[in-house]
Amino acid sequence: MKGLAREDPAFRVEAFARVLAYFERRGDSRQIERWSAWLKRAVESLGEAISSFATVAEAGQARPSSLGEGEKALIAEATRLDPSLRKSWLLEGDLAVVFAQDRPPVRIAAHLLALAIDPEEAARQGDDEDAIADRYGNLLRALIPADQAPLVRTYFTTETLPPAYQ
DSSP states (O other), X not given: OHHHHHHOGGGHHHHHHHHHHHHHHHTOHHHHHHHHHHHHHHHHHHHXXXXXXXXHHHTTOOEEOOOOHHHHHHHHHHHHHOTTXXXXXXXXXXXXXXXXXXXXXXXXXXXXXXXXXXXXXXXXXXXXXXXXXXXXXXXXHHHSOTTSEEEEEEEETTSOOOGGGO
C-alpha cells in the first residue's frame, strides 16, 4: 500500500487510510501519528479539489459520467425507486489535487451524483439528508474504480437548484 500511494497518487487517500488502519490494529502509536498526519493532509487536499469540482459542475461545466451502462442503470433504478428523491444527475469531471506544493497537481476523475430530495417525503420515510447522502455515497463508491473519487451533492426540492440541474 505504501508503494501504491507513492507510485500512483490517485490511490493516495485510500492507501493512507488502509495503512493507518493497519497500524491502529497493531497499536503502533508512532506510526499511527505519522500516517494520521499524512492522511489528514491528503484528505484536506482532496476535499479542496472536490469542492472546486462541485462548483464547476453546478455551473454546468461537467460531462455525463463515463461509468458503464450497467452501473449507470443501477444508479438510475436506485434513485428512481427511492421515494425521497425527485430527480438525480450523474456527472463526471477531473479533480486537480495538490498533494505537495512542490509537485504538479494530480488529476483524478470524479463522479458526482446530484440528488433532489423531497423533504416532506423524506421525513415520512424517516430519512434525513445525511442518511440519503451516505447511502448514495456508498453506492457510488462501490461502483466506481478505486482510483476515482465519488461525490454526492444533495438539494431540496424546496430550494432553487443550481443552473446545471434546472
